[in-house]
Amino acid sequence: MSSTRPDRDPSRTNVAILGMGTVGAGVARLLIDHGDRTARHAGKTIWLSKAVVRDLNKPRGIDLPEGILTDSIDEVLEDPEIDVVIQLMGGLSPAREVMLRAMEAGKDIVTANKALLAEHGGELFTRARQLGRSIAFEAAVAGGVPIIANVSQCLSANQILSLEGILNGTSNFIVSQMDEKGAGYDETVKVAQDLGYAEADPAMDVDGTDAAQKLAILSHLAFGATVDWRDIPRSGIDGLDPADLRYASQLGYRIKLLAIARLVDGELELSVGPTLVRKGTPMAEVRDAYNAIRVVGDAVGPVFYHGLGAGQMPTASAVVADVIDMAVGRTPITFQTLEYFSEDRPARAVQRDVAKLRGRYYLRLHVANHPGTLAAITGVLAEHKISIASVMQHEEHEDAASAHKGTTNGDFVPLVIMTHEASEGAAAAATEAIAALESVDGTAVRMPVRG
Amino acid sequence: MSSTRPDRDPSRTNVAILGMGTVGAGVARLLIDHGDRTARHAGKTIWLSKAVVRDLNKPRGIDLPEGILTDSIDEVLEDPEIDVVIQLMGGLSPAREVMLRAMEAGKDIVTANKALLAEHGGELFTRARQLGRSIAFEAAVAGGVPIIANVSQCLSANQILSLEGILNGTSNFIVSQMDEKGAGYDETVKVAQDLGYAEADPAMDVDGTDAAQKLAILSHLAFGATVDWRDIPRSGIDGLDPADLRYASQLGYRIKLLAIARLVDGELELSVGPTLVRKGTPMAEVRDAYNAIRVVGDAVGPVFYHGLGAGQMPTASAVVADVIDMAVGRTPITFQTLEYFSEDRPARAVQRDVAKLRGRYYLRLHVANHPGTLAAITGVLAEHKISIASVMQHEEHEDAASAHKGTTNGDFVPLVIMTHEASEGAAAAATEAIAALESVDGTAVRMPVRG
Ligand SMILES: NC(=O)c1ccc[n+]([C@@H]2O[C@H](COP(=O)([O-])OP(=O)(O)OC[C@H]3O[C@@H](n4cnc5c(N)ncnc54)[C@H](OP(=O)(O)O)[C@@H]3O)[C@@H](O)[C@H]2O)c1
Ligand SMILES: NC(=O)c1ccc[n+]([C@@H]2O[C@H](COP(=O)([O-])OP(=O)(O)OC[C@H]3O[C@@H](n4cnc5c(N)ncnc54)[C@H](OP(=O)(O)O)[C@@H]3O)[C@@H](O)[C@H]2O)c1
Secondary structure, three states: OOOOOOOOOOOEEEEEEEOOOHHHHHHHHHHHHOHHHHHHHHOOEEEEEEEEOOOOOOOOOOOOOOOOEEOOHHHHHOOOOOOEEEEOOOOOOOHHHHHHHHHHOOOEEEEOOHHHHHHHHHHHHHHHHHHOOOEEOHHHOOOOOOHHHHHHHHOOOOOEEEEEEEOOHHHHHHHHHHHHHOOOHHHHHHHHHHOOOOOOOOHHHHOOHHHHHHHHHHHHHHHOOOOOHHHOOEOOOOOOOHHHHHHHHHOOEEEEEEEEEEEEOOEEEEEEEEEEEEOOOOOOOOOOOEEEEEEEEOOOEEEEEEEEOOOHHHHHHHHHHHHHHHHHOHHHHHHHHHOOOOOOOOOOOEEOOHHHOEEEEEEEEEEEOOOHHHHHHHHHHHHOOOOEEEEEEOOOOOOHHHHOOOOOEOOEEEEEEEEOOEEHHHHHHHHHHHHOOOOEOOOOEEEEEEO | OOOOOOOOOOOEEEEEEEOOOHHHHHHHHHHHHOHHHHHHHHOOEEEEEEEEOOOOOOOOOOOOOOOOEEOOHHHHHOOOOOOEEEEOOOOOOOHHHHHHHHHHOOOEEEEOOHHHHHHHHHHHHHHHHHHOOOEEOHHHOOOOOOHHHHHHHHOOOOOEEEEEEEOOHHHHHHHHHHHHHOOOHHHHHHHHHHOOOOOOOOHHHHOOHHHHHHHHHHHHHHHOOOOOHHHOOEOOOOOOOHHHHHHHHHOOEEEEEEEEEEEEOOEEEEEEEEEEEEOOOOOOOOOOOEEEEEEEEOOOEEEEEEEEOOOHHHHHHHHHHHHHHHHHOHHHHHHHHHOOOOOOOOOOOEEOOHHHOEEEEEEEEEEEOOOHHHHHHHHHHHHOOOOEEEEEEOOOOOOHHHHOOOOOEOOEEEEEEEEOOEEHHHHHHHHHHHHOOOOEOOOOEEEEEEO
C-alpha cells in the first residue's frame, strides 16, 4: 500500500507535475534546483520525470531539462515508472477526471486544489482507498502554513475545541490596505490586482467562498465533521465600507475576514464573515496577504500559526513537503489511518443551527437625528432580549469620509451599537426590525465581534 | 525496524511511562481517559501497561487502574509486550542509563528531557540506530508547540535561513511581568515561583541554559549543525534592571530572552540573550509563559508559531502525539531517514565566530553629568567604527525608579545609546573601553536590537 512498489527502484521516487502555472513552476524549481535537499529529507532521490501543460510554447520562467515538458497527460498516466502525480491544474474539470485516472494508473497524488477537494473530496478519497492510493493536500489550505499536518498529526492528542483563521490572503490584503490607507473597496481591489494579490475576477476570494471551502476541509480534519462548504453561513468583504473599519478602530477593533469553527455543546458552529477582532491580539495584527490560524486543543491550549497563505514558493513549499512525505512513506500511513472523508466513519460532530450561534455584535445604522430614534432602536433590541454594551453616535460633517454611504446625509447620522452576547437568531431578527423603523435609513450593517 | 514487531499484537501498542511527575501524570491522563482519541489517530489501541515511580505512596492526582503503578524499572524492561517507553524522569542520570537499557531491551523511546538530549544526544541516537530503535522528542523543545515536527517535516522543502524564538516560558513570564507591572527582578521571580511558573531554583531557566539547550537541538534539525550548547554565547535575564525595560519601551521596543540561529555567509550565527524586539511585531507581543518561534525558509518565507511551551497538559499533548506517531509507524521512518545526530553525516553548517556576529545595539551607561562626557563616549564609538542611531539622556530624579541602580545618583545620569549595525567584536571592545572612561560609572549594559 505504500507509494513505492517492489517493481520500482527504492532509491528513487519519480514524480510528474500536471500544470506548470504559478505553483507548478515553483515546485519544478524546488525539485530541480534543490535535489540534494529533497533527497536528504526523503532518504532517496525525488526525480521530476514529466511536466504536463496545455501550451508547450508558453514561457514557464524555468529551465526544464530536455524531454520533461509535454502536453500529453497520457504520457504520465501510461508511464509505470512514475510514482507520484503532483496535480496542479486548477478548477474541477478535467482535474477530477485526471486525478481519478492517475490513481487508477497506480499513482499517488499530491494536490493544492482546494476547490476540487471541497467539491469531490468524498469521491476522490474513497476511490483512493479502494485503489490503495494516497492523496496529500497540505497546500490546499493556508499555502505555506502547514496547518493540515499540524491539525491531523502534531495536535493529534487533543480534542480540538475551536479553530479560527484568516484563510484568504487576497481578502486580508484588501482589508488591511483599506484599514491602513483609509481607502475605498473598489480602488483597493485594483491595487491588489496590480500587485498580483487578487485575480482578474476575485469573486471567490472576496465573497467568502474560498475561505468556506478551506474551513470545510479543516473542519473535517479537526472535528470529523462532513460539511458541504455551501452550508457554512458566509459573507465576504466585497463592498466593505471604510466607515466600518474606522468605527471598529475607534472601538478598539480591526475587521478581518474570519473563518470560525468551534464546538459548542457537542455541535459544530461554523461561519465565515467579516468580524471585529480586538486590536493587539495576534489575529487582529495579521497584515497583507498573510494567513493565520488559531487552534485551541483541550490539552495543548491555544496554538497560533502565521505565514504566507499563497504565492508561488510558499505554496510550492507545502507541495514539496507532501511529495517528500509521500516518497518516504509517511503519507500512506497517515492517509490509511485517518480515513479522511470516509463514508464508513460516522461524523463526530454535526453542524449547529445558525440561529443558535451566540456572540456579541457590532451594528451600524443610519438614523434620523431626532430625540425618539434611540428609544425606538433600543426598544427593539430589548424586545429581542439583546442588551447594549455601548452606543456611539457620530456627527461627522467635515472629512472626506462624508462622500461614503454610512456617514451623515441630511438629517441622518451614523449610529454604532455594540451589543452584549446574543444569539444569531435574535440579532438577525432585531436587525431586520430595526432596519424597518421609520427613523432608520438604508441597510443596517451587522458583524460579529470576537475577543 | 518498525516499533511493532511480528511477535506483537498489531492492533495494540503497549506503552510504559517512566516518571509520573508533572508531565507523566498528564500523559497518563490522556492515555487512560482518551483512549478513543489516540486509537482513532493511531489506527490501533495505545495501552498504558506500566507507570514507574520512585515512591509508590506519593499522590499522583490521577486514578491509575490496578497493577499499573510500580517502582521497578525492570518490570518494564523485562516485559517483552511493552513496545514504547515514555521517558519522563528529569536529569541526566539515571535517565541516560535507563534509556540505553530500554533500547537494548527493544523498546522505542518518547522523551521530553531536553537536557539529556543536549548532553548525550549523539550517543543516544547512534545507539538507537545500531539497535534499530527510534527516539521521538517533540516535547523537549517548546512544549506544546510542535516545532520539532514542523522544522524536520513540514518545512522540509526549505533551506531554513533563520530561526529565532522565545524558548523559555519562565523567563518570558518574568520579563513580561516586570514590563507590565514595572516591578523588580527579585520580587517578580517570587511571584513566578508562587504561581508555579518558576522552580525553587530557576537558575537554568533564567540564565539562558535551558534556551541554549533547546537552540542546540533546533539548530541540528534546521541547519544540520552539531553544536554543544555550551558553545552558544548566552546571557540570561537574571538581574535584568527594570530601567532597561522602561528605556526600551520609550524607544519602541520590548526586551525578550531571544534564542537566535541564522545562516550568514554559510556560517551559523547562534546566540541567546535579552534582546530589544520592536513593539507591534508578533515576537514582542508574546506574553506570560508562552513560547514563540519564527522560522524563515527560503521557499515558505516567515512562519510564526506561538503556544504554551511548558505545563502539564501542553507538554503531554506533544508527548502523546509522539506516541501516536511511534505507534502508527511514522516516527521510525522519520528517525531512520533524517539520521539525527549521526556521526556519519557531515555537519552542514559550522558556528560563526561570535566576534563576527553583526547587529544593532542598545547601550545604557551611567555617566557624569558634565559637558565633555558625551564627546568622550562618542569618540570611543567612532574609534571602533560604530555609528550612533540615537542618544537619550535622562534626568529623572522624581520617580520610584531612582531606587534602582542605573538611574540618577548624585551627578551621574543614565545615558542610552542606540547604535547602527556593528560587529559584536567591535561593540564588545567599544563597550569595555567606554566603561573604563573616567566619566562613566558602573557597568555598561549592552543588548542587541532586532527588527
Ligand atoms: N497560486 C497560488 O498561490 C495557490 C495557492 C494555493 C493553492 N493553489 C491552487 O493550486 C492550483 C494551481 O494554481 P496556479 O496558481 O498554479 O494556477 P495557474 O497559474 O492557473 O496554472 C494552472 C496550470 O494548469 C495547466 N492546465 C490547466 N488545464 C490543463 C489541462 N487540461 N491539461 C494540461 N494542463 C492544464 C495550465 O497550463 P497552461 O499554462 O499551458 O495553460 C497551467 O500551467 C489551483 O488549484 C489553485 O487553487 C494556488
Ligand atoms: N514540566 C514541564 O512543563 C516540562 C515541559 C517540557 C519538558 N519537561 C521535561 O520533562 C521531564 C519530566 O518533567 P516533570 O516536570 O514531569 O518532572 P517531575 O515533576 O520532577 O517528575 C519526575 C518524575 O520522575 C520520577 N523519577 C525520577 N527519578 C526516578 C528514578 N530513578 N526511578 C523512577 N522514577 C524516577 C519521579 O518519581 P517520584 O515522583 O516518585 O519522585 C517523578 O515522578 C523533564 O526532563 C523535564 O525537563 C517538562
